[in-house]
Amino acid sequence: MPLTHILALSVILxxxxxxxxxxxxxxxxxxxxxxxxxxAVNLAFIGFxxxxxxxxxxxxxxxVIVVAAAEAAVGLAIIIAIQRNRETLTIDEIDSMKM
Amino acid sequence: xxxxxxxxxxxxxxxxxxxxLQRTPVYSALSLIVVLCALAVVYLLLGAEFMAVxxxxxxxxxxxxxxxxxxxxxxxRRESPVNRSQMARRLGVPLLAVFMAEILFAVWGHFSxxxxxxxxxxxxxxAVGEVLFRSYVLPFEVTxxxxxxxxxxxxxxxxKEI
Numbered sequence: 250m251p252l253t254h255i256l257a258l259s260v261i262l263x264x265x266x267x268x269x270x271x272x273x274x275x276x277x278x279x280x281x282x283x284x285x286x287x288x289a290v291n292l293a294f295i296g297f298x299x300x301x302x303x304x305x306x307x308x309x310x311x312x313v314i315v316v317a318a319a320e321a322a323v324g325l326a327i328i329i330a331i332q333r334n335r336e337t338l339t340i341d342e343i344d345s346m347k348m
Numbered sequence: 349x350x351x352x353x354x355x356x357x358x359x360x361x362x363x364x365x366x367x368x369l370q371r372t373p374v375y376s377a378l379s380l381i382v383v384l385c386a387l388a389v390v391y392l393l394l395g396a397e398f399m400a401v402x403x404x405x406x407x408x409x410x411x412x413x414x415x416x417x418x419x420x421x422x423x424x425r426r427e428s429p430v431n432r433s434q435m436a437r438r439l440g441v442p443l444l445a446v447f448m449a450e451i452l453f454a455v456w457g458h459f460s461x462x463x464x465x466x467x468x469x470x471x472x473x474x475a476v477g478e479v480l481f482r483s484y485v486l487p488f489e490v491t492x493x494x495x496x497x498x499x500x501x502x503x504x505x506x507x508k509e510i
Contacts, residue, residue, distance in 0.1 A: 250350045251463050255394070256455045258357045262364050262383070264448040269368035272440070275427040277373045277419055281380050284411070285367055288387055291399075298471070299394040300464050304479045307471055310399050311480065314406055315491050319498035321411045325418045326505035332422045341430065 255296035262289035276331070276338050280324055287317050353393050360386040373424040377415050384408040395469035398476045 266285035273279050291310045298306030332338060363382035370376045384407045391400040480488060 250353050252459050253456055254353075254357075255390075255464075256459070257452060258360065258390075260448055260451045260455065261361055263451075264444055265361075265364045265368050267447070268440075268444050272368070273427070274430055275373050275424060277415070277422075277424055278367075278370075278376050278427070281367060281373075281376055281415065284380065284407075285364055285383065288384065288407075291403075292387055292390065295391050295394050295396045295399060296464075298396065299469055302465060302469060304471055304475060305483075307396055307399050307476055308480055308484050310396075311402065311476070312487060312491060314402060315495065318406060318411055319495055321414055322498050322502040323505065325414055326502040328418060329422065329506050338422065338424055339427065 252296055252300045256293055259289045259293040259296065262286075262292065274339050274341060276328055276340050276343070279340065280321075280328070284317060284321070287313060353390060356386045356389045356393075360390070371429075372426045373419045374416065377412060377419060380415075381408050381412050384412065394464075396471050398471055398473045 263286050266282045266289060269282035269285065270279055273282065291313055294306040294310045294313070298304060298310075328338070331343060335343060337343065360383050363379045363386065366379035367376045367383065370379060384403060388400045388403040388408070391397075391403060
């Protein structure tokens, strides 16, 4: 398989994640779409790592996974705090910072 | 090797569509687990054996369990449909297609259509560990501080009185 096909898969997954980020209204689903985009980028890193015969790309993937884990822990804690204070998960109703 | 790649690429794309289109968060989460496992197979096909295992254990295992736990804890229901503007309804999909075509065009222009090198390439734990603990040992240590901060932050945020 050519490198371009791997990158095409990566672009499609990233695009779907970006679309979901915009069209979904539930804050947890939006968070999952961010994870989808992170995975699309990881796939591009691993494709390039294979293409160049170099392991550095995989180290980046390792760090992205670690940061995603930290992000999921903090993000989900924020979601729990929002649910406790506002009793809603709908992003349209969480707009107190809007001018 | 190549047919398997296309099969699992198709699985990943369909499951990703399901992540985006499902209205119930728990269905989205289960679809995302399918995407992660399909990508783990693709990693395996690309010789990234250690990363495939990490993907399944850490991503599909730990992170997604956290997601499903929070969805069930908060009892997240089906999201109610919203009235989007007519412009968003008509232009959304075409603009997404233009966005993806643009990136694809840039990618296609820069990289030849030659297949990836056929030479044996295996990145098992030993090979990855050697690079990680030689060239990247400082970022590795900094990451541990990041995780410590994340743990503290999560505890503080999820505490009863904030």
